[in-house]
Amino acid sequence: MKKLFLGLVIGFSGAAIVFNTSSVSAKKIETNISALFNSITIMVNGKHVDTDNFNYKGVTYVPLRSISELLGKEVIWNNENKTVSIGEQVPEEDQNPPLTIGEYGNTASNLANGGLIAGNDNWVYVSYKESLATPSTKDGLYKIKPDGTQQIKIASNVATYLNLDSDNIYFVDNGIYKLNLSNNQLQKLSSSGTRLVLVGDWLYYNDEDNRIYKMKRDGSQKHSVVNDGTLINVVNNDLFFMRKNVLFKTNILNPQEKKLYTFSSETTLEPIIQNGKIYFHDHRIVYSMNFDATNRKAIYQSEKNNIFSLNVDNKYILLDEGNDGNHGQKTMVKLTLDGKVKDEIGESGLRLYSTSNHYYVTDISAGYNEWYYIDGNKRIPININ
Known part of the structure; x- marks a missing residue:
């Protein structure tokens, strides 16, 4: 069976996709790519998920919020420091x-x-x-x-x-x-x-x-x-x-x-x-x-x-x-x-x-x-x- 590698992105639209990421462990990268849209059927816990997807170099990408919320995980976007947080947040003092x-x-x-x-x-x-x-x-x-x-x-x-x-x-x-x-x-x-x-x-x-x-x-x-x-x-x-x-x-x-x-x-x-x-x-x-x-x-x-x-x-x-x-x-x-x-x-x-x-x-x-x-x-x- 062919393995499916799943990637998650915050959201996307259009044929040209721009990746723009920043974190303590990765450099900020910006590049244009061509990808095939909505070519994969997405199932979560046996149920079909109606969400956009695209395939790029053998990796399928779907919106981060759509899949996370279906799995019962809250998604929080911090625009100030460009951070996505998934699930229960750990208090700063902890x-x-x-x-x-x-x-x-x-x-x-x-x-x-x-x-x-x-x-x-x-x-x-x-x-x-x-x-x-x-x-x-x-x-x-x-x-x-x-x-x-x-x-x-x-x-x-x-x-x-x-x-x-x-x-x-x-x-x-x-x-x-x-x-x-x-x-x-x-x-x-x-x-x-x-x-x-x-x-x-x-x-x-x-x-x-x-x-x-x-x-x-x-x-x-x-x-x-x-x-x-x-x-x-x-x-x-x-x-x-x-x-x-x-x-x-x-x-x-x-x-x-x-x-x-x-x-x-x-x-x-x-x-x-x-x-x-x-x-x-x-x-x-x-x-x-x-x-x-x-x-x-x-x-x-x-x-x-x-x-x-x-x-x-x-x-x-x-x-x-x-x-x-x-x-x-x-x-x-x-x-x-x-x-x-x-x-x-x-x-x-x-x-x-x-x-x-x-x-x-x-x-x-x-x-x-x-x-x-x-x-x-x-x-x-x-x-x-």
């Missing part, structure tokens, strides 16, 4: 989600460490579980002052993947929740959820079957984005995700998976995508590479036996390192973004978090969780009452 730390839910580094903290200059929100083995009346979500004082319990949920906007905090706890910060009203947005990232007006999350979904902040317009993948981050409409030990990305507006990088078995499988770079470590060496996985290089090698946690903000790379296991002493090291040592801060912990130039660590002692605020070269206990 096309270019903000990237700067503090402008969306949480930092990529905090989320890579489980998202147990999110905050700003006024309040820091901390998830707390007193004992790893047993429930406690102290368990829950707290807001505290940046220096660790004034702890106020705002929910009983042991929350993970905390994300903030100006009015609400979103988190995971056997589902996805939205907590209004002014009246503590709690709303369940989804019955499933294991990871969560807030970007622009959209919440991206994993379900228990490792599928990635997106929905509006109010829980509406929920739909699938990736059928199989562990959510990492969303940057400039590119959704980054892991499948086993391989990092992929796909464009949200034009889905097409692209394999970026395969991590070795020694590498931590939670890369941090931030500041235009991808950061990761293999317990001894910190690496960085570009968003397209090029220019991979080692930027820091620890003299200790283990790097326990990695965190990157807009100015520094922070890490916890030590010679012993989880219960041994750990030291926080501050690096410049190119990996040069700036400072050794002092005793640290298992997981490291940053909010608005404040640093926090959580540690485990005899099966109990402990939170600390880093003040200069000291760690100060945050006593959850």
